[in-house]
Amino acid sequence: MRMVSIGPVAVFGASNFPLAFSVAGGDTASALAAGCPVIVKAHSAHPGTSELVGRAIQKAVADGNLHEGMFSLIFGAGNARPW
Numbered sequence: 001m002r003m004v005s006i007g008p009v010a011v012f013g014a015s016n017f018p019l020a021f022s023v024a025g026g027d028t029a030s031a032l033a034a035g036c037p038v039i040v041k042a043h044s045a046h047p048g049t050s051e052l053v054g055r056a057i058q059k060a061v062a063d064g065n066l067h068e069g070m071f072s073l074i075f076g077a078g079n080a081r082p083w
Contacts, residue, residue: 005035013043013050022046023053023073032061032070039072047075 009031013022023040031038042050054073061071 008037008039011038011040013040015043015045018043018046018049019053023050024057028057028071037067037070037072039074042073042075044076050075 009027011023011025011027011031014025022043028038028040040050040054042054050073054071057071057073058068061068
């Protein structure tokens with residue numbers, strides 16, 4: 001096991017346990033610890049919680065003097081299909 005950055009990591013937020021498994025879950029923490037930038041797609045079931053946790057992570061990234069691009073939180077249209 002090595003802490004080697006392999007590139008950006010995409011995390012899709014879980015619909016259950018938004019504080020434990022979604023935005024700031026183990027996948028996000030592991031990727032950041034390895035030095036990988038993280039892009040989290042928030043789950044549509046809890047956008048407010050996702051934003052709150054996302055802002056806390058952005059603050060931690062800034063406080064740690066990391067590049068602001070190390071963490072991004074995006075919101076989508078939920079499960080709507082384009083067709």
